[in-house]
Amino acid sequence: MTKVLYNNNINEEVLQSKRVAIIGYGSQGHAHALNLKESGFDVVVGLRKGKSWDKAVEDGVEVKTVAEATAEADVVMVLLPDEYQPKIYEESIKPNLKPGNALAFAHGFNIHFSQIVPPEDVDVFLVAPKGPGHLVRRTYQEGAGVPALYGIYQDATGTATEVALAYAKGIGAGRAGILQTSFQEETETDLFGEQAVLCGGVTSLVKAGFETLTEAGYQPEVAYFECLHELKLIVDLMYEGGLAGMRYSISDTAQWGDFVSGPRVVNEDTKARMKEVLTDIQTGAFAKGWILENQANRPQFNAINAKENEHLIEKVGQELRELMPFVKKPVNSKKKEVVTSDSN
Numbered sequence: 001m002t003k004v005l006y007n008n009n010i011n012e013e014v015l016q017s018k019r020v021a022i023i024g025y026g027s028q029g030h031a032h033a034l035n036l037k038e039s040g041f042d043v044v045v046g047l048r049k050g051k052s053w054d055k056a057v058e059d060g061v062e063v064k065t066v067a068e069a070t071a072e073a074d075v076v077m078v079l080l081p082d083e084y085q086p087k088i089y090e091e092s093i094k095p096n097l098k099p100g101n102a103l104a105f106a107h108g109f110n111i112h113f114s115q116i117v118p119p120e121d122v123d124v125f126l127v128a129p130k131g132p133g134h135l136v137r138r139t140y141q142e143g144a145g146v147p148a149l150y151g152i153y154q155d156a157t158g159t160a161t162e163v164a165l166a167y168a169k170g171i172g173a174g175r176a177g178i179l180q181t182s183f184q185e186e187t188e189t190d191l192f193g194e195q196a197v198l199c200g201g202v203t204s205l206v207k208a209g210f211e212t213l214t215e216a217g218y219q220p221e222v223a224y225f226e227c228l229h230e231l232k233l234i235v236d237l238m239y240e241g242g243l244a245g246m247r248y249s250i251s252d253t254a255q256w257g258d259f260v261s262g263p264r265v266v267n268e269d270t271k272a273r274m275k276e277v278l279t280d281i282q283t284g285a286f287a288k289g290w291i292l293e294n295q296a297n298r299p300q301f302n303a304i305n306a307k308e309n310e311h312l313i314e315k316v317g318q319e320l321r322e323l324m325p326f327v328k329k330p331v332n333s334k335k336k337e338v339v340t341s342d343s344n
């Protein structure tokens with residue numbers, strides 16, 4: 001089995017004498033900055049003036065411009081949206097990097113697809129949490145953590161691995177498990193997971209189930225509870241005990257239906273489509289399309305996003321969630337409004 005590292009395998013001393021700049025204060029940025037700070041590390045956040053800047057100040061974090069934070073730091077973690085990283089790197093990060101610094105990422109996209117080419121005299125590593133930033137923060141506060149991958153692209157100082165592991169421990173990943181990877185493996189598996197299973201796969205499955213029931217005349221509220229709300233409860237059981245753990249709690253009728261009908265819906269044909277998705281990621285076709293979409297100011301992204309927000313499942317869900325005060329309100333620090341060329 002691959003070696004999994006935990007807190008007691010990692011000596012964080014190497015990071016204690018360093019200043020860490022967290023560039024960006026969104027989903028991942030706020031979690032890394034606050035977790036590292038509470039783990040005892042010296043953190044400065046790099047931002048432009050605006051919503052995130054105000055939020056970071058409110059949270060009691062030291063905030064400077066991206067250029068200033070980079071110039072002061074030994075470790076520079078880039079937690080900007082992937083699509084804006086190359087421009088901000090060229091303008092504000094690269095001119096302020098010093099030999100022996102570490103340049104770090106939470107996703108390998110820009111290094112792997114050569115959108116950022118770092119100088120040879122800095123370390124380059126990734127620490128990629130395998131979970132949304134808001135849960136990296138929430139689980140840390142609860143005394144738990146989200147697992148993370150670490151990978152070294154460039155080791156100019158000879159200490160890149162030590163620093164990366166100390167960083168991963170600082171954000172709480174050592175409570176859940178830290179695995180070694182490469183930039184290629186992290187980039188390709190992360191893109192595949194979010195497209196085929198975690199985000200694209202699940203939303204398509206949920207919508208197809210909801211539409212099948214409502215188009216057959218069943219109440220939208222019943223369809224919402226059946227296909228979306230209960231999904232969390234079922235996935236919680238898988239998280240705790242795998243597929244068998246979930247199957248232990250469901251009825252035998254459900255388990256028989258799982259065995260005979262599941263493969264009618266998700267089958268070899270679905271797997272063939274998944275392989276096509278993976279090929280597009282591996283060849284760089286997906287990355288090229290996403291880069292071009294951004295260069296054109298996201299016409300398709302914005303149109304699909306607007307249409308998705310109008311789906312009946314969203315309207316019904318909003319009404320039902322308002323009647324369930326125990327359901328946590330969505331985190332709204334993450335922008336998802338229409339993006340124009342002036343936004344960044």
Ligand SMILES: NC(=O)C1=CN([C@@H]2O[C@H](COP(=O)(O)OP(=O)(O)OC[C@H]3O[C@@H](n4cnc5c(N)ncnc54)[C@H](OP(=O)(O)O)[C@@H]3O)[C@@H](O)[C@H]2O)C=CC1
Pocket residue numbers: 023024025026027028029046047048049050051052053066078079080081082084088106107128129131132133134334335344
């Ligand atoms: N979301 C997640 O949970 C995960 C993300 N990742 C990776 O982490 C990285 C960050 O993603 P994510 O946390 O989703 O990003 P978000 O979109 O949540 O965060 C964006 C942050 O960048 C800031 N920003 C945007 N443009 C600029 C600019 N021109 N100058 C300064 N600051 C700017 C925003 O500030 P402002 O308020 O001013 O716009 C905001 O603080 C990506 O590489 C992503 O792939 C990895 C694992 C999971």
Ligand SMILES: CC[C@](O)(C(C)=O)C(=O)O
Pocket residue numbers: 129130131132133190193194198199
């Ligand atoms: C699943 C989506 C993700 O890869 C993540 C939260 O891990 C992302 O890029 O946001």
Ligand SMILES: [Mg+2]
Pocket residue numbers: 129130131190194
């Ligand atoms: Mg991911």
Ligand SMILES: [Mg+2]
Pocket residue numbers: 107190191194
């Ligand atoms: Mg991702």
